[in-house]
Amino acid sequence: MMKKGFDPEKYIEEQSKYIIERINKGDSERLYLEFGGKLVHDKHAMRVLPGFDENAKIKLLEKMQEQVEIIICIYSGDIVNSKTRQDFGITYDLEVLRLIDIFRKHNLSINSVVVTRYEDAPAVNMFINKLERRDIKTYKHYFTKGYPTDVDTIVSEEGYGANPYIEVTKPLVVVTGPGGGSGKLATCLSQLYHEYRRGRKVRYAKFETFPIWNLSLKHPVNIAYEAATADLKDVNMIDSFHLEAYGQMAVNYNRDLEVFPVVKRIIEKITGQEAEYRSPTDMGVNRAGFGIYDDEAVKAAAVQEIIRRFMIAKCDYKKGKISEEALERSELLMKEVGACEEDRTVVVQAREYAEQKRSLDKKYVNVVVMAMEMPDGTIITGRSSRRMAAAGAVILNAVKKLGGIPDDLYVIAPNVFSSIQQLKGEVLHHDRTSLNLEGILTALSISAETNSCADKAVKMLEQLKGCKAHCTAILSERDEQTLQTMGIDVTCDPEYLTTNLYFS
Numbered sequence: 001m002m003k004k005g006f007d008p009e010k011y012i013e014e015q016s017k018y019i020i021e022r023i024n025k026g027d028s029e030r031l032y033l034e035f036g037g038k039l040v041h042d043k044h045a046m047r048v049l050p051g052f053d054e055n056a057k058i059k060l061l062e063k064m065q066e067q068v069e070i071i072i073c074i075y076s077g078d079i080v081n082s083k084t085r086q087d088f089g090i091t092y093d094l095e096v097l098r099l100i101d102i103f104r105k106h107n108l109s110i111n112s113v114v115v116t117r118y119e120d121a122p123a124v125n126m127f128i129n130k131l132e133r134r135d136i137k138t139y140k141h142y143f144t145k146g147y148p149t150d151v152d153t154i155v156s157e158e159g160y161g162a163n164p165y166i167e168v169t170k171p172l173v174v175v176t177g178p179g180g181g182s183g184k185l186a187t188c189l190s191q192l193y194h195e196y197r198r199g200r201k202v203r204y205a206k207f208e209t210f211p212i213w214n215l216s217l218k219h220p221v222n223i224a225y226e227a228a229t230a231d232l233k234d235v236n237m238i239d240s241f242h243l244e245a246y247g248q249m250a251v252n253y254n255r256d257l258e259v260f261p262v263v264k265r266i267i268e269k270i271t272g273q274e275a276e277y278r279s280p281t282d283m284g285v286n287r288a289g290f291g292i293y294d295d296e297a298v299k300a301a302a303v304q305e306i307i308r309r310f311m312i313a314k315c316d317y318k319k320g321k322i323s324e325e326a327l328e329r330s331e332l333l334m335k336e337v338g339a340c341e342e343d344r345t346v347v348v349q350a351r352e353y354a355e356q357k358r359s360l361d362k363k364y365v366n367v368v369v370m371a372m373e374m375p376d377g378t379i380i381t382g383r384s385s386r387r388m389a390a391a392g393a394v395i396l397n398a399v400k401k402l403g404g405i406p407d408d409l410y411v412i413a414p415n416v417f418s419s420i421q422q423l424k425g426e427v428l429h430h431d432r433t434s435l436n437l438e439g440i441l442t443a444l445s446i447s448a449e450t451n452s453c454a455d456k457a458v459k460m461l462e463q464l465k466g467c468k469a470h471c472t473a474i475l476s477e478r479d480e481q482t483l484q485t486m487g488i489d490v491t492c493d494p495e496y497l498t499t500n501l502y503f504s
Contacts (some may be wrong), residue, residue: 002304002466005297008050012060014287019060019207022285023067026276028166028203029195032188033285035176036208040102041088045209047489048224048302049139049288057207061174062106069109069170071098073177073184076119084483085178089481093127095178100136104266111173112137112166116183139164143184148262155269160193172422185263192270203276204267206256206283207296211236212282213250214289214409220302220337222251227309227333231326250281256448303337307344311491315474318494335350344369344491346470352492354472357383369495370394372469372488374401385434387417390471392440395464397461402460403453411454412443437482464488473497 004258023031039057040042046054061068077083078092085095096113103110104291113131115124116259118140141163146153155158166187173191175184188204188323195202210225222236239252241260260280267275277283292298311343316322334340342348350371357367368384372394380401382393400407421433441461447454465487473495475483483490 002050002301003294003297003467004051005292005301005384006049007291007293008051008053008056010293011052011288011291014055015285015291016060016063018287019064019172019285022203022205024481026201026203028201030171030173030200030202031176032173032202032204034184034188034204034206035174035320036180036184037210039174039176040099041294042209044224044228044305045288047305048221048298049292050297050301052288052291056103057209058106058108061108062469063077064172065107065109067170068172068174069111069168070103070176071111071114071166071168071187072099073114073116073175073182073187074178075116075182076124077117078179078182079115079124080119080121080449081455082123083179084502088484089477092178092182092356093123094277099176099178110136111168112139113253114139114141114166114183114187114264114309116141116186117143134182138161139166140192141187144190147186148259151262151265151269154266160190160453161197163190163194165198166191166192176460183479185259189263189266189461191271191438192267196270196272201271204283205281205285205314207285209255209286210286211241211251211253212289213252213284213286214378215251217251220299220306223301223337224305224309225253227306227330230313230333231322234327239279239281242281243315245278245282250279252280256283279488280287303339304344305412306334306337307339307341308489311341311344311347311470312420314494315492336491346373346379346468347491349381353381353383356479363454366497368471368473370469370471370490372398372467374398374467375463387421388435388440389476390473391437391439392435394469395437395461396440396457398464399457399460402463405453405457409450409453411457412440412447413451416443416447436476438480441482461486 039112040055042057045052074092074096083092084090085092100110113136115128115138128138131171144154144160145158175188177184192202192204211222215222217236217238226234226236226243235254236251237254237257239250239257242248242250245433257280264275264277278311310330313322313327317327331397350369353371354367354369358365368390369381371379371381373379380394380398382390382397385393396411405411420439423443424430424433444458448458468486470492471490474492478492
């Protein structure tokens with residue numbers, strides 16, 4: 001497994017202290033904190049900062065729960081277009097519901113959901129109705145008239161004044177969303193306008209984990225951020241405002257640098273005084289860089305993430321999800337750190353085993369192979385067959401290895417396979433009756449009731465979290481989501497198993 005290089009406890013301590021300092025600074029009544037990136041299940045941070053707790057940020061807020069309330073923003077266009085969060089395979093509107101459930105689980109106060117750049121569309125109105133009928137307060141914010149050049153119009157009753165004021169009570173208001181472009185910044189600035197109109201002094205700050213401002217521009221962790229946002233065309237840059245103001249190098253990204261002069265002028269227009277921030281870096285409260293204790297381990301992990309992002313980009317291009325330009329950019333970033341696909345160990349093992357099978361017998365011409373790197377560094381493989389998909393095969397082989405179960409011993413009885421396959425073919429009329437990964441896990445769990453080896457195998461499943469895997473063909477969405485839910489980091493070659501367009 002990847003060598004650790006990040007101290008999560010130090011990070012939470014440092015980060016919470018710094019946010020509290022920002023809340024208490026000056027004579028303001030509250031701080032609006034724009035939360036970029038993922039507030040929960042930040043798997044990107046976990047991969048590039050080995051040791052990072054994927055839920056560190058939500059735990060940080062949980063420690064401050066008496067001072068915090070949360071506003072969730074979602075852009076109406078993302079609802080209309082059914083924009084999807086890649087890592088969970090769910091649409092942004094469903095992600096908002098998932099976030100609400102998670103925040104409640106952590107005893108965090110949900111203020112409301114704001115639909116930004118509101119569009120009067122059936123899907124948008126249905127989403128609002130769904131929330132309101134479950135007693136979730138919702139607000140409609142509109143495109144800001146005059147944005148971005150006409151500051152006088154922006155900061156007026158025609159601009160931010162056209163939005164309703166969101167009633168808040170706590171000293172820290174976290175503004176988050178299901179993804180980039182959700183309207184978090186506009187919501188924060190709109191609230192600043194309304195607060196000052198009511199005679200209250202409030203402030204704004206931004207929490208964005210990446211890029212990490214106090215790492216070098218070409219540090220692999222910062223390049224990994226560019227790889228993760230290749231389709232958005234985000235580019236890391238030296239914060240020229242920070243360099244001019246303080247003579248100190250700091251890294252930020254193009255969108256923040258481009259918007260800073262506008263944000264600064266808007267804040268000055270709202271408050272009637274010179275902005276406290278002299279650079280985009282000043283606006284941030286991120287302390288992730290201070291949690292790194294082994295830079296070499298972090299660099300190695302980040303390089304692996306850059307390779308992973310390129311391989312995902314190749315599959316996304318094949319599926320028609322991204323442009324050729326985004327794919328080329330992803331490849332250039334991988335080459336920039338001197339890496340290639342084969343530096344991901346499981347890639348070589350999966351391809352070699354598939355080629356070996358094909359060369360031995362023509363019946364394996366369409367064989368699909370998956371390789372998985374185990375916690376001790378050994379590689380386990382599994383291939384597709386009449387009974388199961390490659391993902392199911394490799395998981396069975398992996399838990400057998402972990403449990404010390406002989407390879408030739410059945411953990412799922414043949415009659416269980418045949419019964420499920422008969423059901424799929426004769427009752428459900430599926431074209432393919434081989435079991436996917438979810439089917440394999442279900443069959444294994446059933447077998448565990450009467451088979452001690454199967455029971456032992458089930459208990460080994462949790463140990464696969466964090467393992468890397470690679471498949472020689474594009475996985476079905478169901479298998480991909482199941483592997484992600486299990487915490488397995490999987491990539492694929494951009495090849496389809498069949499020529500079918502629907503029944504694939």
